[in-house]
Amino acid sequence: MLQExxxxxxxxxLREGGSLPGIVEADDLGTYVMKFIGAGQGRKTLVAEIICGRLGHRLGLRVPDLVLMQLDPVIGLSEPDEEVQDLIKASGGLNLGMDYLPGSLGFDPLAFEVGAAEAGRVVWFDALINNVDRSWRNPNMLVWHGQLWLIDHGATMIWHHNWRGAKVAAAKPYDASDHVLASFAPDIAAAAAELAPRVTEELLTEVVADVPDAWLADEPGFDGPDALRRTYVEVLLERAASIGGRITIGERTGDTPSKAPDWLTGGPRRKAVK
Structure with missing residues (x-):
């Protein structure tokens, strides 16, 4: 279970992207990047951060450690930015924190070489979770102590915004043409052979158990959080079994907009939920 x-x-x-996360200190003396429950993207982006972050970690990918963070809005009283104050006020209670990596740099494919094996694992993982936002436009990766770290998984598992299409989504292919690691000749076949057998029902059940019940409650069509957790497991398990053979890498699309919805990434920022 996640530490609280x-x-x-x-x-x-941190003003990159659309959710306006912030650097926050906590009572365990740690420093974290907080993703706020009151951000316009809603709680499902935090659910995606937990499921995909924990799954990536369990598969051996480098993802910052996650914690649940209790927030008293009083800590934002000295913040001069009214938009930030509104966000903090709207986020009292349980939020999500990820370990802050001091001194890390945004990944630049022209400055940092990635081997075919590692590139393959990252592309396969992004195909599994249908990550539409790890492209050359917005890599969502950091380099820290000479190693590649994966961050920002809110724009994944898009099917959980429309559960009626989830079963169809599980069978969809993944176009990695715009993936930031596509130019590194990712060895997807080797990654699939290594990682797919590790995505078991037991592993996925453990990962989704880390999501707080409150963030899964009141979902239309589901009889409580445990029923919703089972559906996450079913979709990811089915997708893991065959996604390795349905990843395509073609010509980069060029200066066209990101496939990620504006409200999930860096488009026009939505106001905090009141």
Whole structure:
């Protein structure tokens, strides 16, 4: 289960992307990037962050550690930005934190070489979770101590925004033409052979158990959080079995917009949920 900490100081906002996360200190003396429950993207982006972040970690990919963070909005009283204040006020209670990697740099494919094996594992993982936002436009990866780290998984598992189409989504292919690692000749076949057998029902059940019940409650068509968890497991398990053979890499699309919805990424920022 995820560790739960209490936010003690709001340090500064991070203005990349659309959700306006912030750097926050906690009572365990750690420093985290907080993703707010009150952001316009909603709680499903936090659910995606937990499921995909924990799954990636269990598969041996480098993903910052996650924690649940209790937030008292009073810590934002000294923040001069009214938009940030509104976000903090709307996010009292349980939020999500990911370990802050001090000194890390945004991944630049022209400056950092990635081997075919590692590139293959990342592309296969992104195909599994249908990540539409790890492209050359927005890599969502960091380089820290000379190693590649994966961040920002809110724009994944798009099917959970429309559960009626989830079964169809499980069988959809994955176009990796715009993936930021497509140019590194990713060895997808080797990644599928290594990782697919590890995505078991037991593993997925453990991963989805880390999502708080409150973030899964009241989902239309489901009889409680456990029923919703089972559906996450079913879709990911089915997708893992065959997605390796349905990944395509073609010519990069060029200067066209990202496939990720504006409200999930860096498009026009939505106001905090009141």
């Amino acid at each position: 900490v209490v936010a003690t100081r709001y340090v500064t906002p």
